[in-house]
Amino acid sequence: MSAPVVERIDDELWSAIGDPTRRRVLDLLLVAGEGTATTLGEQLPVTRQAVAKHLVVLDRAGLVRPTSVGREKRYRVDDARLARAVAQLSSVGSAWDARLQRIKRIAEAIELAKNNQEPKES
Amino acid sequence: MSAPVVERIDDELWSAIGDPTRRRVLDLLLVAGEGTATTLGEQLPVTRQAVAKHLVVLDRAGLVRPTSVGREKRYRVDDARLARAVAQLSSVGSAWDARLQRIKRIAEAIELAKNNQEPKES
DNA sequence: ATCCTCCTGCAACGTTTGGTTGCACTGCAG
DNA sequence: CTGCAGTGCAACCAAACGTTGCAGGAGGAT
Numbered sequence: 001m002s003a004p005v006v007e008r009i010d011d012e013l014w015s016a017i018g019d020p021t022r023r024r025v026l027d028l029l030l031v032a033g034e035g036t037a038t039t040l041g042e043q044l045p046v047t048r049q050a051v052a053k054h055l056v057v058l059d060r061a062g063l064v065r066p067t068s069v070g071r072e073k074r075y076r077v078d079d080a081r082l083a084r085a086v087a088q089l090s091s092v093g094s095a096w097d098a099r100l101q102r103i104k105r106i107a108e109a110i111e112l113a114k115n116n117q118e119p120k121e122s
Numbered sequence: 123m124s125a126p127v128v129e130r131i132d133d134e135l136w137s138a139i140g141d142p143t144r145r146r147v148l149d150l151l152l153v154a155g156e157g158t159a160t161t162l163g164e165q166l167p168v169t170r171q172a173v174a175k176h177l178v179v180l181d182r183a184g185l186v187r188p189t190s191v192g193r194e195k196r197y198r199v200d201d202a203r204l205a206r207a208v209a210q211l212s213s214v215g216s217a218w219d220a221r222l223q224r225i226k227r228i229a230e231a232i233e234l235a236k237n238n239q240e241p242k243e244s
Numbered sequence: 245a246t247c248c249t250c251c252t253g254c255a256a257c258g259t260t261t262g263g264t265t266g267c268a269c270t271g272c273a274g
Numbered sequence: 275c276t277g278c279a280g281t282g283c284a285a286c287c288a289a290a291c292g293t294t295g296c297a298g299g300a301g302g303a304t
Contacts (some may be wrong), residue, residue, distance in 0.1 A: 012143050013141065014140055014145070015137075015140060015141075015142070017136075017140075018137060018139075018140020018141070019138055019140070020133050020136065020137075023136070026218070030218065030221040030222070030225070032219065033225065033228075039199075067228070077222075077225075079222050079226065081223060082218060083219065085221055086215040086218055086219055089211050089212075089214075089215050090211075090212060090215055092205065092211075093208040093211050093212055094144075096152065096204060096208055097205065098202050098209055099153065100152070100199075100204060100205060103152070103155065103199075103201065106155075107166065121176040
């Protein structure tokens with residue numbers, strides 16, 4: 001359960017960080033090092049319970065990890081997983097970029113073929 | 123309402139590409155160059171109407187642009203907008219990476235400091 | 245011009261998800 | 275033991291994704 005997850009993760013990963021509140025939770029956890037549903041809820045415009053649900057989602061996506069301390073449940077970011085997630089995002093971005101380049105090349109080819117049509121570059 | 127959109131876009135952008143179907147729509151539009159709700163729906167596991175709604179969302183996010191041709195409504199990817207979107211994603215990723223690095227440094231410092239005692243900070 | 249077909253758009257409905265409130269349960273301190 | 279702080283569970287509301295069904299308009303065939 002270490003290597004071939006890359007493709008399966010994809011959708012869960014995107015929907016995990018697709019939510020604005022979850023992104024803020026991740027941000028807070030990154031700056032504070034760790035936090036509970038209660039402490040995070042105090043710094044967010046949503047209730048403690050909402051944060052708790054988001055933490056469950058982030059946990060299932062593997063981005064955070066809980067540590068039970070007494071009656072508290074502290075969450076911390078899983079460095080390796082988040083780093084890998086960032087890499088995934090970048091890779092999708094790169095793929096799109098590549099296709100954009102391809103399209104741009106085709107467009108230029110057409111542009112070149114026309115030679116005396118109206119220019120559209122702005 | 124033309125220039126300072128960069129920050130406002132953020133949430134709309136993420137939610138736009140956060141949906142798996144919309145990502146696939148973008149992908150299809152990139153490889154095919156253009157497409158209508160009907161042609162895209164044929165290549166996706168959802169109905170034409172669902173695709174149409176997604177196209178509206180993508181349009182409002184500025185990622186695609188419609189072109190009415192007769193009774194058809196062809197959509198095409200807005201190259202510049204998508205490129206900018208990819209840049210946004212990368213920037214968020216970079217920010218997280220930076221914080222991960224910071225945490226890693228702190229962890230190393232603690233590791234270094236303990237040497238012969240417990241490092242727990244409370 | 246008429247009919248037929250294809251494509252789009254609108255409306256109603258069901259389901260999942262983000263968010264809320266309220267309550268019950270459990271450690272920890274006095 | 276009593277009380278408080280923190281978590282977990284359940285019911286409920288709203289928005290979003292997806293479906294079906296139907297009305298309407300542009301094009302082609304007769």
